[in-house]
Amino acid sequence: MEYEEAKQKLVEELTKKLKSKSKFYFNDLANILGEKPRDAKKLINRMVTDGVLEYWSSGSTSMYGMPGTGKQAAAEHEEK
Amino acid sequence: MAKHATPLLDQLESGPWPSFVSDLKAQAAKRAKNAENIEFQIPTDVVEDLLGILELSFKHGRTHWKHGGIVGVFGYGGGVIGRYCDQPEEFPGVAHFHTMRVAQPGGKFYSTEYLRQICDLWDMRGSGITNMHGSTGDIIFLGTTTPQLEEVFFELTHNLNQDLGGSGSNLRTPADCIGEARCEYACYDTQALCYDLTNEYQDELHRPAFPYKFKFKFDGCPNCCVASIARADLSFIGTWRDNIRIDQEAVQAYIGGEIAPNGGAHSGRDWGKFDIQAEVIGRCPTQCMWMEDGKLKIDDRECTRCMHCINVMPRALRIGNDRGCSIFAGAKAPILDGAQMGSLVVPFIKVEEPYSEIKETVIEPIWDWWMEEGKNRERLGELMKRQGFQKMLEVMDLKPVPQHVQEPRHNPYIFWKEDEVDGGWERDINEFRKYHKR
Numbered sequence: 001m002e003y004e005e006a007k008q009k010l011v012e013e014l015t016k017k018l019k020s021k022s023k024f025y026f027n028d029l030a031n032i033l034g035e036k037p038r039d040a041k042k043l044i045n046r047m048v049t050d051g052v053l054e055y056w057s058s059g060s061t062s063m064y065g066m067p068g069t070g071k072q073a074a075a076e077h078e079e080k
Numbered sequence: 081m082a083k084h085a086t087p088l089l090d091q092l093e094s095g096p097w098p099s100f101v102s103d104l105k106a107q108a109a110k111r112a113k114n115a116e117n118i119e120f121q122i123p124t125d126v127v128e129d130l131l132g133i134l135e136l137s138f139k140h141g142r143t144h145w146k147h148g149g150i151v152g153v154f155g156y157g158g159g160v161i162g163r164y165c166d167q168p169e170e171f172p173g174v175a176h177f178h179t180m181r182v183a184q185p186g187g188k189f190y191s192t193e194y195l196r197q198i199c200d201l202w203d204m205r206g207s208g209i210t211n212m213h214g215s216t217g218d219i220i221f222l223g224t225t226t227p228q229l230e231e232v233f234f235e236l237t238h239n240l241n242q243d244l245g246g247s248g249s250n251l252r253t254p255a256d257c258i259g260e261a262r263c264e265y266a267c268y269d270t271q272a273l274c275y276d277l278t279n280e281y282q283d284e285l286h287r288p289a290f291p292y293k294f295k296f297k298f299d300g301c302p303n304c305c306v307a308s309i310a311r312a313d314l315s316f317i318g319t320w321r322d323n324i325r326i327d328q329e330a331v332q333a334y335i336g337g338e339i340a341p342n343g344g345a346h347s348g349r350d351w352g353k354f355d356i357q358a359e360v361i362g363r364c365p366t367q368c369m370w371m372e373d374g375k376l377k378i379d380d381r382e383c384t385r386c387m388h389c390i391n392v393m394p395r396a397l398r399i400g401n402d403r404g405c406s407i408f409a410g411a412k413a414p415i416l417d418g419a420q421m422g423s424l425v426v427p428f429i430k431v432e433e434p435y436s437e438i439k440e441t442v443i444e445p446i447w448d449w450w451m452e453e454g455k456n457r458e459r460l461g462e463l464m465k466r467q468g469f470q471k472m473l474e475v476m477d478l479k480p481v482p483q484h485v486q487e488p489r490h491n492p493y494i495f496w497k498e499d500e501v502d503g504g505w506e507r508d509i510n511e512f513r514k515y516h517k518r
Contacts, residue, residue: 026290027291058148058248
């Protein structure tokens with residue numbers, strides 16, 4: 001899959017899911033792209049480098065999200 | 081006077097054992113005094129605030145740390161673990177308190193110069209608190225702020241010839257024993273293999289694309305000083321294919337008391353005269369040793385490399401000459417399904433540069449399988465349980481061998497397939513009925 005096509009597809013899908021989810025496992029992204037993990041990794045790494053995606057880590061598990069989405073360190077389940 | 085009163089933590093100092101609370105108080109005092117005039121780049125009272133928030137957690141019976149974060153250094157998905165506290169007004173020194181993992185040197189050999197350099201760096205740009213070593217083996221730097229992460233990374237990589245280790249769903253920093261550098265039991269060069277694989281798999285170490293963590297550990301012999309068999313997804317344990325080398329004169333010297341058993345390790349009290357029957361031969365798990373005409377004999381075919389006899393009489397018994405390693409897969413600590421020891425996958429493989437056989441026939445097929453089939457947060461050992469050891473052998477294109485069987489008639493892993501059996505599953509029912517009535 002071409003990079004631009006992959007980027008568009010991923011951003012579209014992740015944006016659709018934003019209401020319920022802001023962080024995704026690597027396998028979720030690979031499934032969206034419909035690529036084998038090793039091929040998907042190349043595309044996803046490039047998206048991280050380009051700032052389309054960013055890493056999130058708990059220390060034991062890593063996830064991916066779009067920058068600025070989701071509730072970050074500040075608050076979860078909080079009334080505004 | 082301390083910034084925060086810590087009566088509950090103070091109690092932890094009252095026991096006879098060394099206390100981390102005392103260490104933290106000493107570090108807090110050192111930073112407050114700053115006799116070396118360090119230009120601290122994070123709050124001077126970070127350690128006092130750390131003690132304060134820990135005291136508060138003890139008081140409330142729950143943590144005040146928040147979980148995880150997006151912080152890291154550019155291009156790396158691991159090596160930095162974001163930590164924030166939920167009481168930043170009261171404890172501003174630990175509002176950000178990120179952990180950095182630094183790859184440990186092979187065999188954990190340091191020079192004092194190197195230790196000074198990393199401590200100086202961390203005193204200036206972090207809390208000065210370290211953890212030598214985390215269970216992955218890394219040098220752990222505990223507590224710094226977000227702006228310092230890139231600064232520390234730059235210093236490590238440009239001036240200290242060092243790199244961050246693995247964290248998250250990555251290959252974790254590979255760990256090895258001291259190996260041939262100091263140990264005569266080493267059956268392969270653990271540090272060379274560890275170093276080579278660390279370089280080869282930089283992408284896997286720094287950019288997370290695995291279902292979960294993955295650990296390599298390298299033990300030079302079955303004494304397993306790194307405990308790889310208990311905790312590494314792939315553990316490489318040194319072994320030999322030929323016979324234990326016996327020096328009969330040295331055996332007699334042990335029997336005669338001229339050489340102390342176990343390298344003199346038990347010389348603290350008098351255990352009586354060395355008794356080779358009771359202490360070596362009788363303790364052999366496979367009973368493959370005996371004395372004959374004053375000579376020690378070993379039936380090496382029965383030896384399971386438990387290392388006991390070699391450990392007791394290292395000058396009389398030595399590892400064989402045809403050396404390599406065994407590879408075990410699937411060990412893990414108990415989060416799901418309980419702890420698991422590694423299962424033997426490759427009974428013997430030569431360990432020779434450039435290690436292509438290990439990489440191409442073991443590591444990479446296993447990764448391909450686990451990356452495709454592993455569920456999120458599923459360790460290799462759990463996938464092996466779920467899909468079966470036989471499936472793993474299939475993806476590695478390995479034939480089952482007797483060493484894969486843990487106990488006779490008690491292995492759920494190995495099944496025959498139709499094409500492996502003469503005649504397959506089909507039978508001639510009429511032929512069968514000639515001998516077996518309905």
